[in-house]
Each structure stands twice: as structure tokens, then as C-alpha cells.
Amino acid sequence: MSATWSDQKKVGHVGETTLLEVAGVAMAYGESAEPVLRDVDFSLTKGERCMLLGPSGCGKSTLLRAVGGFHAPAAGHISLGGVEVVRPGPDRAFVFQEFDQLLPWKRVLANVAYPLTINGHRKADASERARSYLSMMGLDAATEKFPHQLSGGMKQRVAIARAMALEPKVLLMDEPFGALDAQTRSRLQEQFREVTSALGTTVIFVTHSIHEAAFLGDTVIVLGGKPARVIGRVPIERVDGRNENQQQVEARLQELLTDAHEDGGSTP
Amino acid sequence: MTQATISRRGGGHTRPRRSGARKGFWAALPTPARLGILTVVAIAAWQLYVSLSGVDALLFVGPVDVAEHLVAGLADGTLTQATLTTLRILGLSFVIGAFVAVALTMWAMWTQFGSDVLTLLGATLSPIPGLAILPLAMLWFGISTTSLVVVLLNAIVWPIAYNLRTGIETISPTIRAVSRNIGLRGVREAVAVLLPGSLPYILAGLRSAWAFGWRTIVGAELIFGASGQGGGIGYYLNQQRFFLEVANLFAGLVLIAVVGVLLEWLFAVVERVTVRRWGMQASA
Numbered sequence: 001m002s003a004t005w006s007d008q009k010k011v012g013h014v015g016e017t018t019l020l021e022v023a024g025v026a027m028a029y030g031e032s033a034e035p036v037l038r039d040v041d042f043s044l045t046k047g048e049r050c051m052l053l054g055p056s057g058c059g060k061s062t063l064l065r066a067v068g069g070f071h072a073p074a075a076g077h078i079s080l081g082g083v084e085v086v087r088p089g090p091d092r093a094f095v096f097q098e099f100d101q102l103l104p105w106k107r108v109l110a111n112v113a114y115p116l117t118i119n120g121h122r123k124a125d126a127s128e129r130a131r132s133y134l135s136m137m138g139l140d141a142a143t144e145k146f147p148h149q150l151s152g153g154m155k156q157r158v159a160i161a162r163a164m165a166l167e168p169k170v171l172l173m174d175e176p177f178g179a180l181d182a183q184t185r186s187r188l189q190e191q192f193r194e195v196t197s198a199l200g201t202t203v204i205f206v207t208h209s210i211h212e213a214a215f216l217g218d219t220v221i222v223l224g225g226k227p228a229r230v231i232g233r234v235p236i237e238r239v240d241g242r243n244e245n246q247q248q249v250e251a252r253l254q255e256l257l258t259d260a261h262e263d264g265g266s267t268p
Numbered sequence: 269m270t271q272a273t274i275s276r277r278g279g280g281h282t283r284p285r286r287s288g289a290r291k292g293f294w295a296a297l298p299t300p301a302r303l304g305i306l307t308v309v310a311i312a313a314w315q316l317y318v319s320l321s322g323v324d325a326l327l328f329v330g331p332v333d334v335a336e337h338l339v340a341g342l343a344d345g346t347l348t349q350a351t352l353t354t355l356r357i358l359g360l361s362f363v364i365g366a367f368v369a370v371a372l373t374m375w376a377m378w379t380q381f382g383s384d385v386l387t388l389l390g391a392t393l394s395p396i397p398g399l400a401i402l403p404l405a406m407l408w409f410g411i412s413t414t415s416l417v418v419v420l421l422n423a424i425v426w427p428i429a430y431n432l433r434t435g436i437e438t439i440s441p442t443i444r445a446v447s448r449n450i451g452l453r454g455v456r457e458a459v460a461v462l463l464p465g466s467l468p469y470i471l472a473g474l475r476s477a478w479a480f481g482w483r484t485i486v487g488a489e490l491i492f493g494a495s496g497q498g499g500g501i502g503y504y505l506n507q508q509r510f511f512l513e514v515a516n517l518f519a520g521l522v523l524i525a526v527v528g529v530l531l532e533w534l535f536a537v538v539e540r541v542t543v544r545r546w547g548m549q550a551s552a
Contacts, residue, residue: 088448098442115450148547
């Protein structure tokens with residue numbers, strides 16, 4: 001079983017060069033606390049959708065926030081395009097799980113266009129670009145609405161459009177579909193896969209859903225144990241953007257997580 | 269035996285229910301109708317009392333007299349001028365006070381030292397009634413607009429600063445993270461995210477600052493008399509006392525109440541087109 005997967009090489013990204021490097025990273029809540037996560041190494045190439053999969057509380061969101069520049073790692077380094085990450089920035093646009101990530105006093109269009117004007121785009125240009133990304137997320141009809149008039153799923157789509165419009169080097173997604181109902185979630189997963197495939201967006205996507213990881217990822221990095229570390233890296237072959245082996249990948253991920261859970265307690 | 273009494277009493281709730289039905293009729297009327305009826309009834313009772321009780325007209329006048337004097341005062345400009353003078357000084361203090369409050373609070377948000385200064389100053393100065401500072405302000409700045417402004421600032425700065433601080437602290441951590449993520453920092457972040465994000469609290473602060481300020485300035489003018497070309501509404505009231513013009517006194521009080529109601533209404537309008545519209549505050 002595992003041979004099937006470990007033999008596969010990632011396909012579709014020719015001329016791979018490392019874009020993001022996470023080396024020997026440990027994360028801890030507070031300075032003296034035990035690390036929740038340690039010795040994490042992985043790297044990302046341009047155009048790769050990398051899923052960080054792990055059980056709740058394993059520190060995957062904390063790790064993503066470190067990539068986002070919100071927390072400094074307790075040990076190790078994170079670098080993007082060869083430059084060490086030290087603070088938050090629009091080259092690592094973030095989409096959060098919470099629905100309140102839009103500015104309530106700005107209309108949908110302005111929510112997407114405003115970050116662009118901050119980052120050097122002229123007003124007309126920002127507005128045009130915002131429209132095209134909103135359109136890509138199927139939000140043409142919502143541009144003049146205020147965030148509180150939108151459903152949770154629409155808010156998340158606006159947040160994704162806002163982050164993607166910034167054309168970040170890497171898009172950071174922190175369980176953005178985690179609080180949605182099942183139907184909306186699967187619709188958004190499909191839309192997100194299509195849009196990011198079409199644009200070749202580089203993504204790190206945190207999730208605790210095995211299905212989501214197998215459905216969206218080019219690579220799944222599985223975190224587990226206590227403290228958590230990388231316990232597996234599963235590349236996924238895609239044909240026309242689709243994962244033809246969804247079931248097998250899910251089974252493999254499940255196996256990795258179960259193993260980690262079983263020796264989790266004994267690992268020092 | 270006792271139990272039977274209690275249960276009989278418990279079962280005999282017909283009377284409260286009937287009065288509940290009557291209350292239901294009143295409550296079913298639209299708000300303007302209810303308030304309008306109450307106003308008419310109160311004015312009628314007032315007029316009846318004046319007409320029937322034979323109260324000394326030097327001490328107490330009826331609504332018709334008051335209305336006549338109010339209209340006359342507004343027409344010949346004495347009341348209008350006095351009210352505008354008061355509002356002008358209050359408005360000036362409001363603008364200065366809001367700037368001071370915002371600057372202080374931002375300093376408090378950015379540095380621990382600033383935060384401690386705000387806490388200490390607010391805790392010690394805000395309990396002092398504005399009028400208590402007036403004698404000192406008069407010694408320092410004389411009988412001048414400056415004295416009034418100084419007194420008003422103490423009434424205005426603290427409610428705005430406290431509310432703004434609470435408002436900023438209650439902005440969702442997600443919004444704060446987003447603002448850093450899209451590259452906002454410092455003054456730009458303050459203007460683009462922190463101020464609008466705390467607007468419900470800012471409005472609450474402005475409202476209570478206005479309420480404190482309006483009471484304080486009318487009180488200060490009573491003590492103080494005129495400054496500059498003309499006195500304010502408080503000064504006007506004091507003058508009418510000298511001349512035993514009871515109807516004018518009443519008219520002045522009515523005007524003070526009306527201005528108060530109008531400004532409250534203005535705040536309600538501002539809330540409706542901002543924080544309510546943005547879904548940042550449930551309708552009251």
C-alpha cells in the first residue's frame with residue numbers, strides 16, 4: 001500500500017525550485033512552555049498546493065501563523081524566496097477560519113480593493129483587479145454588499161478573493177472552510193481547487209479533514225505525535241486537477257494519523 | 269387552610285390580566301403617537317394648573333406664555349444668539365477634546381507608558397466634576413472662553429478616550445491580524461482599521477461626552493456670566509432671573525431640552541448610517 005504512494009513523484013511542476021523553506025522549526029505557546037511542534041522540515045515549490053494535516057491542537061495553525069509572520073518559531077527558520085520571514089506581509093496573504101475577517105464598514109468590492117491600494121496599486125487598477133478576482137470566486141452580484149449581508153460561505157469567498165488579488169508568493173489558508181456547513185464546504189473546495197489550479201497559486205492549507213487534504217492537495221504533510229512533527233509526506237497525482245485515487249489517498253492518510261496516534265503517547 | 273387561601277389568590281389573577289390588556293392597547297400605538305399624546309396631555313395639565321390654581325404669574329407661567337416668549341426670543345435673536353454661543357464653545361471644545369482623546373488613546377495603545385499615563389490621568393481627573401475646576405480655570409485664564417474650554421475638556425476627553433480604548437481592545441483579533449497581514453502599520457492602521465473598528469464605542473463615548481459637556485457648559489455660564497461679545501444660554505438664564513422674567517426662564521429651559529433632544533437624534537442618525545448599516549451594532 002505505502003509503496004504505491006512513496007514511489008510516486010509529484011508531477012506537473014517542471015523546473016521546481018524551492019520557494020518556501022521550513023527548517024528545524026519548533027513552535028511553543030509562550031517562551032518557557034514545552035514545544036507543541038518540533039523539528040518540522042518541509043519545503044514548497046512554486047505552484048504547489050501543500051496541505052498541513054493533523055489532529056486538532058497539534059500546532060498546525062500555529063505553524064501556519066509562523067509562516068505568516070505572526071509568531072516567531074521557538075527554534076529553526078522559515079524563509080520565503082531566500083528571505084527570512086520576520087513579520088506579517090501581503091506576500092503571504094492569509095485566509096482565516098473566522099467569518100469576521102472582512103472589514104464590516106467596507107463593501108465587498110472595497111474589502112478586496114483596499115489592500116491593493118495599500119500595496120501600491122492605483123485606485124482604478126485595484127478596483128478592476130478586485131472585480132476580476134471576485135468574479136472568479138462567483139461573487140459578481142455581491143460586490144456592493146456589506147459583509148454582514150453575506151452568508152458565511154460568501155464571506156469566506158470574499159476573503160479568498162481578497163487574499164488572491166494580492167497575488168501573494170504563497171497563499172496561507174487556516175481551515176477556511178472549517179466553520180461551513182457540509183454542502184457549502186464541498187462547493188467551495190471544488191471552486192478553490194479550480195481557481196488555484198488555473199492560476200497556479202502556491203498554497204499552504206491547514207486542515208484536520210482527511211477528505212479535504214486528499215481532495216485539494218498536491219502534497220499532504222501529515223503532522224502527528226506529541227510534540228507533533230512531520231510523520232509523512234504524501235504526494236498526490238492529479239489528472240485534470242482531479243485526484244483519481246481519492247479513496248486510496250484518504251486510506252493512506254488515515255493510516256499515518258492512526259499510527260501517530262498510537263505511538264503518540266510514548267514519544268518523548 | 270392557608271394553602272387554600274394561597275391557591276385561591278393564585279387563581280384570581282383576572283385583574284392584573286385586564287390591566288395588562290389595557291397596557292397592550294397603549295403599547296400597540298406607534299411610538300410618535302404615544303409620545304405625542306403624552307406631550308399634549310402634559311401641556312394641557314400644565315395650562316390647566318396655571319389657569320385654575322391662581323398661581324403667582326411672577327413665579328410660574330403657562331405653556332402659551334412660554335411658547336410666545338420662546339418664539340419672540342428666537343425671532344429677536346437673544347435666545348438664538350445665546351444658544352449658538354454656547355454650542356460654538358461646546359463644538360470647539362469637542363473638536364479639541366476628540367483630538368486629545370484619540371492622541372492619548374493611540375499613545376496608550378502603542379506604549380505601556382502611555383497606557384499607564386491614560387489610566388492614571390483618567391482615574392484621577394475624570395471623577396472631578398467639570399464645574400469644580402471652573403474657579404481654578406478662572407484664576408488661570410480669567411473670565412474667558414479659554415476657561416470654559418478647559419473645563420469642558422475635562423468633561424469631554426475622558427469618556428471619549430475610555431470608550432475608544434475599550435473599542436480598540438474589543439476589535440476582533442482576526443481583524444487585527446488581517447490588518448497586519450495586508451501591510452497596515454502605525455498611524456495608517458489606526459485610521460484605516462482601529463478607528464472605524466471601534467466606531468460603536470466611539471459614538472457611545474461622543475454621546476456621553478456631549479451629555480457631560482452640555483450640562484457642564486450651561487452650569488459654567490451660570491456662574492461665569494458673559495465672555496466675548498455675548499453670553500451663552502446659561503448666562504441668559506441668569507439674566508432672566510435678575511429681571512424676574514419667569515416666562516423667559518421657562519423658554520430657556522425648553523430650548524436647552526430641545527437642543528439636547530435634537531443632538532441625541534443626530535447621534536441616532538449617525539449610528540443608523542454607520543454602525544447599524546454595517547451590522548456592527550444590533551438595533552436597540
